[in-house]
């Protein structure tokens with residue numbers, strides 16, 4: 001039986017923290033007292049979110065402009081966080097992009113973007129964070145997707161990158177379970193964020209409020225997973241209620 005622990009004074013890293021689920025997650029964790037390192041490429045956005053967190057919750061923040069495709073930058077993100085906060089209790093692997101559509105005409109650049117951000121980015125951050133999470137008996141949260149649970153007729157490469165995330169998370173969990181590190185994968189379906197804006201209309205523009213999840217709802221799931229002590233939350237699926245009737 002697990003009980004809820006406070007996140008007060010915990011050190012967290014959120015990747016993809018400059019918008020959507022990552023920004024909402026940073027708020028949820030800071031509201032619970034966690035100090036948060038914010039990573040993404042858009043520094044101004046991160047600075048503004050960090051200022052909001054400090055004002056609203058009185059926590060410490062760290063802004064680390066990071067391109068997760070660059071392993072040295074990801075290593076530096078983890079080291080800077082540990083130096084600033086004195087350790088690491090939680091890594092939220094959230095960064096993710098979709099590019100292009102079907103396989104026939106998928107540009108190699110779009111393929112590489114999805115693989116390097118969605119796959120390499122999660123691997124680099126997990127590898128760098130694990131020694132610190134072992135020390136703190138910490139938690140790893142992966143943002144997977146509905147797309148990583150069912151075959152998908154459009155953008156199979158994005159879907160496959162999310163199948164990889166779930167496979168990696170489960171296998172890492174098997175690897176570190178004895179070390180008292182918790183691993184949770186959260187699988188949203190559509191979320192009203194800036195997602196997909198690089199290839200046209202964002203999900204925020206495509207869906208009306210109520211038609212899809214809000215980033216804050218996914219952030220609540222991350223907070224729930226982070227607070228379980230000990231955590232036995234392996235996977236959480238968050239879909240709108242009619243999602244399984246057609247997809």
Ligand SMILES: NC(=O)c1ccc[n+]([C@@H]2O[C@H](COP(=O)([O-])OP(=O)(O)OC[C@H]3O[C@@H](n4cnc5c(N)ncnc54)[C@H](OP(=O)(O)O)[C@@H]3O)[C@@H](O)[C@H]2O)c1
Pocket residue numbers: 015016017018019020021022039040041042043045066067068069094095096097117143144145146187188189190191192193194195196203215
């Ligand atoms: N929205 C959905 O419908 C949905 C559904 C299921 C799963 N998901 C997953 O949820 C996660 C978050 O997505 P979201 O909906 O919140 O989308 P979002 O609002 O577009 O956020 C994506 C974040 O990733 C960052 N990012 C992109 N490329 C990066 C890079 N190379 N290096 C560092 N940061 C980078 C972006 O910041 P910068 O541009 O500042 O770098 C941004 O903060 C993703 O893993 C996505 O696959 C989303």
